[in-house]
Amino acid sequence: MNEVKKMVSTSELDSGFKSDVLAHTDARGLNACFSCGTCSAGCPIHEVFPDYSPKKLAKMVRLGMKKEVLSSPYIWYCATCRNCVEHCPQNVKFFDILNVLKNMAAKEGYAPAAWVEQTKHVGETGIVFAAEDNWIKKREVLFLRPLKAYAEKVRKIIEKTGITKIKPRVNSK
Amino acid sequence: MNKYALFLGCTTPVKVPQYELASRWVCEYFGIELIDFEEFTCCGINQLNLSIEAGLLMAAMNLALAEAKGLDILTLCAACTGALAEAIEKLKDETTRNSVNEKLRDVGLEYKGKTKVRHISRVLYEEIGTEKIKREIKKDLSALRVAPHYGCHYLRPKSAFENFEEPDNPRTLHGLISATGAQPVEYETLNLCCGGKVFPVSEDLSRALVQKKLDSLANKEVDAMVLQCQTCYLMYSDQQKEINKEYDNQYSLPVILYPQLLGFALGADPVKDLALNLHNISPEKILSKVI
Numbered sequence: 001m002n003e004v005k006k007m008v009s010t011s012e013l014d015s016g017f018k019s020d021v022l023a024h025t026d027a028r029g030l031n032a033c034f035s036c037g038t039c040s041a042g043c044p045i046h047e048v049f050p051d052y053s054p055k056k057l058a059k060m061v062r063l064g065m066k067k068e069v070l071s072s073p074y075i076w077y078c079a080t081c082r083n084c085v086e087h088c089p090q091n092v093k094f095f096d097i098l099n100v101l102k103n104m105a106a107k108e109g110y111a112p113a114a115w116v117e118q119t120k121h122v123g124e125t126g127i128v129f130a131a132e133d134n135w136i137k138k139r140e141v142l143f144l145r146p147l148k149a150y151a152e153k154v155r156k157i158i159e160k161t162g163i164t165k166i167k168p169r170v171n172s173k
Numbered sequence: 174m175n176k177y178a179l180f181l182g183c184t185t186p187v188k189v190p191q192y193e194l195a196s197r198w199v200c201e202y203f204g205i206e207l208i209d210f211e212e213f214t215c216c217g218i219n220q221l222n223l224s225i226e227a228g229l230l231m232a233a234m235n236l237a238l239a240e241a242k243g244l245d246i247l248t249l250c251a252a253c254t255g256a257l258a259e260a261i262e263k264l265k266d267e268t269t270r271n272s273v274n275e276k277l278r279d280v281g282l283e284y285k286g287k288t289k290v291r292h293i294s295r296v297l298y299e300e301i302g303t304e305k306i307k308r309e310i311k312k313d314l315s316a317l318r319v320a321p322h323y324g325c326h327y328l329r330p331k332s333a334f335e336n337f338e339e340p341d342n343p344r345t346l347h348g349l350i351s352a353t354g355a356q357p358v359e360y361e362t363l364n365l366c367c368g369g370k371v372f373p374v375s376e377d378l379s380r381a382l383v384q385k386k387l388d389s390l391a392n393k394e395v396d397a398m399v400l401q402c403q404t405c406y407l408m409y410s411d412q413q414k415e416i417n418k419e420y421d422n423q424y425s426l427p428v429i430l431y432p433q434l435l436g437f438a439l440g441a442d443p444v445k446d447l448a449l450n451l452h453n454i455s456p457e458k459i460l461s462k463v464i
Contacts, residue, residue, distance in 0.1 A: 024225075026225060044365055044366045044368075044382055045371065045378060045382075048378060048381040048382060048385065049378055049381070076222070076371075076374045076375075077371055077374065077375060077378060078370075078371065079325075079366045079368050079369075079370050079371045079378075079379070079382065080218075080252075080325065080326075080370040080371075081325040081329065081366035082255075082325060082326075082328075082329035082330050083325075083329070083364075083366075085329065085330050086329050086330055086331065086340050086341075099221050099222065099225050100225065102222050102223070103222075103223065103224055103225055106222070106223045106224070111222075111223055112373070112374050114373035114374055115219060115220075115222045115223055115373065115374075116223070118219050118220075118373070119219075119220055119223060119227075122214065122215050122220065122231075126213075126214035126215065127182075127183035127187070127214060127215050128183045128184075128215050128219060129183060129184075129187055132187070134187075135186070135187040138187070138190050139186065139187075139190055142190050142191070142194050142448055144186070144190055144193060144194060145209060147186055147187070148211050150211055150212055150213075150214065151214065152280075153212065153214075153234060153280040153282070154214040154215070154231060154234060156279060156280050157227075157230045157231070157234060157276055157277065157279065157280055158220070158224075158227045158230060158231065160276060160279075161224045161226045161227040161230065162224065163220060163223050163224040163226075163227040166223050166224075
């Protein structure tokens, strides 16, 4: 932790990154951020793993550190608790900005395998799990109605968004 | 309106069916009619990670299915509740709604913005009410000290829930627990997230959150945690077991779902109606404190 980090070199920054992010309506709060750090202060993940910091990520986006942000495994560490959204004095909605970043990262080949796999299951069973005999047995014991995998409609609507074409990040779990 | 489209979500029906069983029993007890929908799918919350558009479409599709039958949705999972409620907020914008409906038309659906989403606890709190619940209680649970855990998506963002709860100081589950006669215990990490949504990406991070809450409950003389979301349940139950493998079995906190506690207090059969026998850490000891 004591090593000096690489300097931010302006020549390596992508000046268009911030506007690409802001182009998504869910990320429009980014310009209102004044880096107060309320998001990080209330973030449960930041507390157990300080390297994950919403404030830091927001700043990196505004600087144009595209490659560092999109390739970072940390952007996938959000627990989705929405504390950052609830407490932000500027209504930045960091959670929503992070989803925009994750969507961009996914298109660039950085999606964690777990989310890609869940999406595949949704297209097959309608839910995030593959069909298993275990489901049936567990429910039969409790006399609960049988479940039917139903994915026809959902498959049709999500295919057009391109989500089913997303490939998992190489070397990710 | 005491009739709802039952939205089971992905995890409850296949991994925590005891939550479904107890919820159905409690709803039947109070005359809340639940209609099953075979066409419901995942709410879309995890798909937001890869495509905000796909996640919103999935939520809208489910909302449209319920709306076509003129029903509001009753959820069991906090995350489904949040995902659907946030989608409803987004779909209030006409441009967004039109663009979503254009895609839903391909599968013969349209969302007009009528269907609402209500978590089972909210329905019990608002429509049945704690006074009525109290009058129906058959067992004396007053010796039980339980720690409520709300689930992030039941609370935040509060704008999606008509300000139903105060996320920094939530009270509805406390009230529902008190109505059964059990004592809700106050504790420091009440609002700490279970980590369930980061589990697929980092098991270590999610377990760190679980352990933090378990530690903060260690000296509170708590008999059980009471939850209202199956993902939170899996974290505090199954992951408690995993953490124990590394930490010399130091944790032994029973974890149950609110409808199980309520059903038990109302006189339901603990095994047949509530499947209280299906837990990792047996709640038997706590139930023996009940008269």
